[in-house]
Amino acid sequence: MIYGIGTDICDVRRIQASLTRHGERFPQKVLSDAEFATWQARSLRWPERGVRYLATRFSAKEAFSKAIGLGMSMPMTWRRCEIGNLPSGQPVILLHGALRDWFEARHLRAHITVTDETDYAASFCVVEVNR
Template sequence: MIYGIGTDICDVRRIRASLGRHGDRFASKILSDAEFATWKARSERWPERGLRYLATRFSAKEAFSKAIGLGMTHPMSWRRCEVATLPGGKPTLVLHGELKVWFEARHLSAHISVTDETDYAASFCTVEILDR
């Protein structure tokens, strides 16, 4: 059964402007430690690729927060929600701390899709209740 659906579109230019104003501090607020390391590595090799990586993570976390109905209120937070990539390339969500406990207590499962183009990153998230 569907618990919630969330979608988000993010203007990559807005993310670029935030990085320009706040630098790494902006990225460290949005990204988990693992995501931050990936972002830094991608940004060093190809700055635009790093920028779009950050934008897709921002968008995915927004979509997830909408799907669970919390927005960015406790226990949801940017760093407790991590977008990882499975070996075949499929994105997946890894939750941490209180958010993980909250999510598992409700027997939920999430599915995330992310995409980006030059100026936009978009995400779609479906959260379902698992059969018990």
């Protein structure tokens, strides 16, 4: 049974403007430690790719927060929600701390997809009750 659906589209130029304005403080606020390390590595090799990576993670976390119906209120926080990838490349949601506990107590399961193009990143999330 579907618990919730969320979608988000993010302007990559807006993410770039936040990076320019706030530097690494912005990705440190939005990304988990593992995501931050990936962002740094991608940004060093190809800065544009790093910005798009950050935009897809921002978008995916927004879509997930909408699908669970919390928005960005506790226990949902940017850093407690991590977007990882399976070996196949499929994106997955990894939850930490109180958010993981909240999610598991409701027997939920999440599916996420992310995409990006030059100026936009978009995500779609379906959360279902897993009983």
